[in-house]
Amino acid sequence: MTDEPRIEAFGDSGVLLTLEGGSTVERARRVHRLAQVIRTETGSAPGWSNPIPAAASVLVPVDPLEPGVDVAIERLRSVLSDLDDVAVTSPEPQQRVEIPTRYGGVDGPDLAALAAARGLTEPEAIELHASVDYDVLFLGFAPGFAYLGDVPEAIAMPRLATPRTRVPAGSVAIAGRQTAVYPFESPGGWQLIGRTDVRLWDVDRESPALLTPGDVVRFVPV
Amino acid sequence: MAAVLEVLAPGLLTTVQDAGRRGFGDLGVPISGACDPWSLAVANALLGNDPDAAALECTLIGPELRALGDVAVAVAGADLEAEIRPSGRRVMPGTTAWLRSGEVLALPSPADAGARAYVAIPGGIDVPAVLGSRSTCLVAGFGGFEGRALRAGDLVLAARSAPGSGWRDGLPWPGPHTPPGGGPVRILPGPDSNTGLLAALAATVWTVSPSSDRRGVRLIGEALTTVSTAGERLTTGVLPGTVQLPPDGQPIVLLADAQPTGGYPVIGVVIEADLPIVGQLATGDEARFEVVDPDEARASNLARRAEFEAAVGALRAG
Numbered sequence: 001m002t003d004e005p006r007i008e009a010f011g012d013s014g015v016l017l018t019l020e021g022g023s024t025v026e027r028a029r030r031v032h033r034l035a036q037v038i039r040t041e042t043g044s045a046p047g048w049s050n051p052i053p054a055a056a057s058v059l060v061p062v063d064p065l066e067p068g069v070d071v072a073i074e075r076l077r078s079v080l081s082d083l084d085d086v087a088v089t090s091p092e093p094q095q096r097v098e099i100p101t102r103y104g105g106v107d108g109p110d111l112a113a114l115a116a117a118r119g120l121t122e123p124e125a126i127e128l129h130a131s132v133d134y135d136v137l138f139l140g141f142a143p144g145f146a147y148l149g150d151v152p153e154a155i156a157m158p159r160l161a162t163p164r165t166r167v168p169a170g171s172v173a174i175a176g177r178q179t180a181v182y183p184f185e186s187p188g189g190w191q192l193i194g195r196t197d198v199r200l201w202d203v204d205r206e207s208p209a210l211l212t213p214g215d216v217v218r219f220v221p222v
Numbered sequence: 223m224a225a226v227l228e229v230l231a232p233g234l235l236t237t238v239q240d241a242g243r244r245g246f247g248d249l250g251v252p253i254s255g256a257c258d259p260w261s262l263a264v265a266n267a268l269l270g271n272d273p274d275a276a277a278l279e280c281t282l283i284g285p286e287l288r289a290l291g292d293v294a295v296a297v298a299g300a301d302l303e304a305e306i307r308p309s310g311r312r313v314m315p316g317t318t319a320w321l322r323s324g325e326v327l328a329l330p331s332p333a334d335a336g337a338r339a340y341v342a343i344p345g346g347i348d349v350p351a352v353l354g355s356r357s358t359c360l361v362a363g364f365g366g367f368e369g370r371a372l373r374a375g376d377l378v379l380a381a382r383s384a385p386g387s388g389w390r391d392g393l394p395w396p397g398p399h400t401p402p403g404g405g406p407v408r409i410l411p412g413p414d415s416n417t418g419l420l421a422a423l424a425a426t427v428w429t430v431s432p433s434s435d436r437r438g439v440r441l442i443g444e445a446l447t448t449v450s451t452a453g454e455r456l457t458t459g460v461l462p463g464t465v466q467l468p469p470d471g472q473p474i475v476l477l478a479d480a481q482p483t484g485g486y487p488v489i490g491v492v493i494e495a496d497l498p499i500v501g502q503l504a505t506g507d508e509a510r511f512e513v514v515d516p517d518e519a520r521a522s523n524l525a526r527r528a529e530f531e532a533a534v535g536a537l538r539a540g
């Protein structure tokens with residue numbers, strides 16, 4: 001690895017590895033690879049839980065007594081020191097996922113204001129959002145909620161000042177340079193620009209989350 | 223046939239919870255599980271169940287459950303004034319009771335302190351495991367009873383027809399209970415903390431906000447100075463027990479249903495032994511923190527587990 005992650009205890013039950021530098025997308029790829037390597041090296045060991053990748057860090061939950069955080073940190077240092085090998089650089093097959101999206105109107109109540117604020121027409125804003133292959137950066141917020149990036153700068157928008165108490169399931173949204181689909185009805189502060197019928201989460205599927213890190217996503221206007 | 227309880231009244235928020243659904247945080251899945259894992263384990267141990275078996279977690283106002291056959295139950299955690307109707311016999315936290323067919327177990331109201339009671343039945347609650355756990359994931363609607371809180375008319379099935387050997391009516395738990403409204407919550411410093419901030423956190427008597435829920439205990443008190451990351455850090459993984467500091471300076475202690483990633487600075491992490499105390503905090507309760515070092519955390523965690531094993535041993539020895 002080019003940069004060594006910073007490794008620190010996360011209380012008595014986790015180890016946090018933080019990466020710095022690079023663009024959002026590039027850093028998320030390194031985080032994803034780091035989580036994969038840790039999963040492979042520690043996945044079956046007692047007291048180790050599946051690592052949780054995020055924007056620039058990987059949290060590795062461990063049992064506080066066995067292995068305990070100190071032993072876990074030593075183990076992770078040793079895993080990282082062996083890391084110039086294959087695992088980190090070998091590319092993995094990427095899944096390409098298309099998300100048919102109804103933009104604007106009742107499905108995307110914030111689209112008109114977003115376009116106006118950025119000096120665009122609605123069709124221009126839609127075209128920009130649908131013109132990019134997005135990386136799945138990481139998942140969080142809710143089961144199957146994938147943070148996607150980067151949104152073209154021309155349609156980037158901060159979160160709403162006051163979050164909505166109810167965002168419909170399937171809403172396609174923008175916050176800053178990220179975009180996402182809400183898997184469930186929930187509260188939310190992102191700008192709603194459209195809606196899809198694709199199911200982001202289904203516990204009866206072999207892989208319940210439709211999108212996982214490493215996948216590439218494209219929104220298709222319908 | 224396994225014993226059955228019919229839900230006559232569901233209570234405020236009664237859900238099926240076990241030790242949680244670990245290992246799916248990378249898919250955005252909360253751990254779920256009991257907010258007070260100690261009391262879950264106590265209720266299970268009293269019936270000879272696996273300590274991690276699924277039980278009912280009852281919040282503040284518990285359910286009314288009618289036995290459709292004779293059934294052994296165990297109650298632990300907060301005292302919700304559990305009683306058997308019509309006899310009116312009290313069931314104290316950390317004891318067992320034998321419900322005769324037609325009798326009702328009711329947990330009508332919180333007595334003094336604590337937020338959550340656990341009701342176990344033989345073998346645990348028989349619902350399908352989803353992603354390795356029977357816990358209810360409320361946000362995504364799966365696990366437990368169709369991913370939701372209990373409703374009137376639901377039938378709660380036990381995985382076994384009888385409790386483990388050594389069981390008797392009125393059996394008391396011979397070990398410690400989660401201290402209700404308990405002493406200070408011990409924390410280790412978090413990645414975004416500093417000495418001054420931790421001192422201020424520990425010097426403040428916090429009050430539990432009514433907006434607290436299974437995702438987190440929100441605290442009210444004199445606002446802490448937010449850390450230099452200006453109230454936001456890059457989203458990172460979090461765990462139950464994580465103490466976050468949002469921009470308003472009012473800390474949040476995450477609980478079982480917390481999302482697996484969060485964007486607020488992390489100023490502390492509750493030690494494992496004290497997670498049950500946080501899980502029993504109710505609206506209006508006072509909460510205090512004490513910063514400890516890793517050696518003390520480890521010693522406390524070891525002692526807590528040893529106490530559990532000793533109590534289980536005493537139960538088995540009769």
